[in-house]
Amino acid sequence: MTGLAGAPTTAGPVGDARAGGPFAEDLDAYRLALREHLRAEPALGHFRDRRYPSTEARMADHARLERLLHDGGWNRYGWPPAAGGLGGDERHRAVLYDELAAAGLPIPGQHMLLETLGPPVLRFTPDLAAEHLPAYLRGEEWWGQGFSEPEAGSDLASLRCRARRDGDTYVVTGQKLWTSHGATATRLVCLVRTGTPQARHRGLSMIMIDVGAPGVTIRPIAMANGDNELAEVFFDDVVVPASRLIGAEGQGWAVAMYLLQFERAMYAWLCAAEALRRLRELRGQLAAGAAAGRTLPADAATRLGEAYAHLVALRARSADTVRRLAAGDTVGPEASIDKVLLATAEICLHDTARDLLSDEFLFATEDAPDATAPAAAAAPAAAARSEEIAQWRTDWWFSRSATILGGSAEVQRTILADHVLGLPKETKP
Amino acid sequence: MISSPAAETGLDAATAELLAGSLREVLAKNPDGPGLGSALEELGWDEVLADDRAGATTLLFVEHGRALATSRVLDDVLLAELAPSLPAPGAGTRVPFYPLATAAPVPPGAPLAGLVLGGWEGVTEVVVPVALDGRVELALVPAGQVAALARPAGGFDPASRWLLVEGPVDGLTEHTLPDGGAWEHAVAAGRRALAAEIIGVCAAALAIAVEHTSARVQYGRQIATFQAVRHRLSEAHVATESARSILTVAWAALDHPDGGVGAARLAKLRAGWAQGEVMRHVLQVCGAMGLSLEHQLHRHVSRAAALDALLGGHRALTAQLGADLLAGADFDPVVEI
Numbered sequence: 001m002t003g004l005a006g007a008p009t010t011a012g013p014v015g016d017a018r019a020g021g022p023f024a025e026d027l028d029a030y031r032l033a034l035r036e037h038l039r040a041e042p043a044l045g046h047f048r049d050r051r052y053p054s055t056e057a058r059m060a061d062h063a064r065l066e067r068l069l070h071d072g073g074w075n076r077y078g079w080p081p082a083a084g085g086l087g088g089d090e091r092h093r094a095v096l097y098d099e100l101a102a103a104g105l106p107i108p109g110q111h112m113l114l115e116t117l118g119p120p121v122l123r124f125t126p127d128l129a130a131e132h133l134p135a136y137l138r139g140e141e142w143w144g145q146g147f148s149e150p151e152a153g154s155d156l157a158s159l160r161c162r163a164r165r166d167g168d169t170y171v172v173t174g175q176k177l178w179t180s181h182g183a184t185a186t187r188l189v190c191l192v193r194t195g196t197p198q199a200r201h202r203g204l205s206m207i208m209i210d211v212g213a214p215g216v217t218i219r220p221i222a223m224a225n226g227d228n229e230l231a232e233v234f235f236d237d238v239v240v241p242a243s244r245l246i247g248a249e250g251q252g253w254a255v256a257m258y259l260l261q262f263e264r265a266m267y268a269w270l271c272a273a274e275a276l277r278r279l280r281e282l283r284g285q286l287a288a289g290a291a292a293g294r295t296l297p298a299d300a301a302t303r304l305g306e307a308y309a310h311l312v313a314l315r316a317r318s319a320d321t322v323r324r325l326a327a328g329d330t331v332g333p334e335a336s337i338d339k340v341l342l343a344t345a346e347i348c349l350h351d352t353a354r355d356l357l358s359d360e361f362l363f364a365t366e367d368a369p370d371a372t373a374p375a376a377a378a379a380p381a382a383a384a385r386s387e388e389i390a391q392w393r394t395d396w397w398f399s400r401s402a403t404i405l406g407g408s409a410e411v412q413r414t415i416l417a418d419h420v421l422g423l424p425k426e427t428k429p
Numbered sequence: 430m431i432s433s434p435a436a437e438t439g440l441d442a443a444t445a446e447l448l449a450g451s452l453r454e455v456l457a458k459n460p461d462g463p464g465l466g467s468a469l470e471e472l473g474w475d476e477v478l479a480d481d482r483a484g485a486t487t488l489l490f491v492e493h494g495r496a497l498a499t500s501r502v503l504d505d506v507l508l509a510e511l512a513p514s515l516p517a518p519g520a521g522t523r524v525p526f527y528p529l530a531t532a533a534p535v536p537p538g539a540p541l542a543g544l545v546l547g548g549w550e551g552v553t554e555v556v557v558p559v560a561l562d563g564r565v566e567l568a569l570v571p572a573g574q575v576a577a578l579a580r581p582a583g584g585f586d587p588a589s590r591w592l593l594v595e596g597p598v599d600g601l602t603e604h605t606l607p608d609g610g611a612w613e614h615a616v617a618a619g620r621r622a623l624a625a626e627i628i629g630v631c632a633a634a635l636a637i638a639v640e641h642t643s644a645r646v647q648y649g650r651q652i653a654t655f656q657a658v659r660h661r662l663s664e665a666h667v668a669t670e671s672a673r674s675i676l677t678v679a680w681a682a683l684d685h686p687d688g689g690v691g692a693a694r695l696a697k698l699r700a701g702w703a704q705g706e707v708m709r710h711v712l713q714v715c716g717a718m719g720l721s722l723e724h725q726l727h728r729h730v731s732r733a734a735a736l737d738a739l740l741g742g743h744r745a746l747t748a749q750l751g752a753d754l755l756a757g758a759d760f761d762p763v764v765e766i
Binding site for chain 1: 639642643650651653654655656659660662663664666667670671674675677678695698699702744746747748749750751752753754755760761762763764765766
């Protein structure tokens with residue numbers, strides 16, 4: 001077992017929390033200790049091969065996983081002691097995701113947005129981070145990201161949701177759409193307009209809003225797979241303390257650009273780690289199918305090889321970007337390469353699963369007891385199989401968002417054309 | 430613009446820039462032939478190589494690709510790995526044989542099907558990998574015997590100067606030497622070098638396409654202002670940069686338990702895939718000009734395809750990789766933080 005938070009021991013991963021944990025300066029020691037913990041800790045078994053009926057159920061259970069990781073100190077590395085962490089840098093977080101995936105465990109869904117929203121809150125509003133990040137790391141709260149609006153998808157500079165200063169508060173009115181984790185989060189980090197619409201990106205600010213505040217209405221949006229992964233959020237004169245501003249008023253675009261570095265680097269690495277676990281699972285499922293007499297499509301080897309090669313290529317690129325971030329470098333427009341590679345790998349993995357699972361992926365008889373099914377003893381295995389396939393269907397839809405969310409594939413290619421290749425600018429109509 | 434020589438190697442930026450400049454000069458003077466070896470010697474290349482094998486090899490082969498050079502420097506890369514398993518060479522030159530497909534050793538009794546990278550002047554023996562009872566052995570075949578089976582490998586890349594070798598060699602398995610794993614490592618080293626060379630060809634082709642589309646005016650505007658064109662060029666850039674990243678990883682994988690063999694295969698596979706992407710896009714945006722003999726682009730397209738085929742084309746390697754995985758091979762993460 002591992003030391004408890006705050007315990008003055010160097011035997012466990014926590015150590016003297018104020019000064020950072022014993023692994024803060026030793027990434028390899030962290031990796032090995034974590035690997036051993038994930039292998040040996042019986043409480044983690046619950047989370048292996050676990051499927052959930054809904055996003056809400058998954059997030060609730062993942063919060064328990066987060067708590068377990070927190071109590072051992074493991075997910076506190078990569079965050080400063082002042083914000084509930086144990087020190088170290090982005091590489092510790094990257095190692096956590098990699099080791100979780102290698103151990104056949106899910107990466108808590110909460111960490112996806114922690115990776116994009118945590119760093120800017122920490123960087124621009126340390127007080128706010130000190131207040132809320134510890135609870136986030138404990139799995140007690142998590143945040144959604146409210147950027148897009150009905151009239152502002154990829155084109156964020158035209159967003160209209162308004163925050164008006166009123167004494168020590170802001171009054172927020174407007175709407176957000178496609179808010180990630182909007183259906184389950186307790187707070188939303190929103191990009192809002194504090195200046196004039198004509199000011200475009202110069203008139204924006206970033207602010208943290210409690211979902212429970214009077215005037216906030218959340219309408220979950222079911223994705224094509226039926227999961228409430230996203231939401232629509234309405235703000236009707238919502239009063240927010242000015243202390244919730246992340247960065248200065250009017251600095252929202254700079255905060256968003258800072259955030260994007262982490263979205264391109266850490267989020268991509270996290271997704272790649274998870275995707276490698278899923279590819280490994282897919283092979284197991286294909287082998288089980290073959291053992292049960294199913295025929296693999298003729299191009300199965302090539303498809304599997306291709307998906308794996310895309311993933312390793314993504315890891316190769318992403319590792320370098322993560323190291324640059326950890327070294328304090330600014331990751332610029334070239335990070336759109338990471339984003340394109342991530343989308344390519346995600347789409348390829350899920351198309352591979354769809355095509356190699358073939359008929360099983362496409363067709364299922366739900367809740368209909370099969371009259372020809374073998375003895376009852378085989379039923380749990382059949383149910384587990386059908387859950388595994390259902391997961392791929394759900395994930396397939398989510399994988400399609402890889403070229404849409406966080407700046408569409410078109411936006412990424414335009415960034416590269418403008419800022420990396422230096423091509424003449426596209427002419428506006 | 431796209432990436433500095435330093436980004437391609439582990440050398441420091443100023444040194445890499447200086448060396449790249451020298452290499453470009455040397456390659457411009459010796460684009461295809463035996464002169465390159467002595468020119469590199471004059472440049473003190475052995476010292477650079479000793480200082481930073483990864484950086485120097487990548488730099489040399491990227492520039493070799495960029496210049497569309499046809500020398501036998503790749504032979505040297507393979508021979509360096511094979512040397513410990515072979516007797517000291519005599520007065521003549523020794524060259525390796527490059528089996529086609531996945532560069533697998535020649536099975537007993539099978540005819541040769543592969544390439545050598547140039548003519549026979551001064552060449553006395555050819556190193557041929559042979560598969561014997563599940564292990565690899567090396568045969569030193571007199572050059573004349575192989576030359577009798579060789580003819581110029583024209584086809585898609587008539588400028589390659591390579592020779593296609595097809596046919597049976599008598600007594601191939603009679604006097605073989607245990608390879609001690611050397612062939613596998615020679616292939617891996619060759620694949621790292623070839624990945625760099627393909628990257629060089631791709632970078633040059635992309636530069637041509639960027640220049641062309643920025644100059645060419647249609648409908649009253651530069652065609653590089655059209656989104657469809659811009660996005661193709663961005664995709665070509667992504668493919669090239671991705672090949673660079675994994676090549677860096679392949680060099681860092683030399684201390685992997687497999688000696689970097691797996692990562693080298695991935696690097697070559699991804700470079701081969703990248704050239705497919707890059708050439709498809711640049712050919713389109715250069716229009717009919719890119720298809721013409723007088724324009725230089727076709728030379729890049731052909732060379733990249735030929736280099737892809739050497740030591741395992743990306744399609745063959747992908748199928749092989751996938752078959753390994755289906756058979757239970759580890760999903761090696763290859764890259765760690």
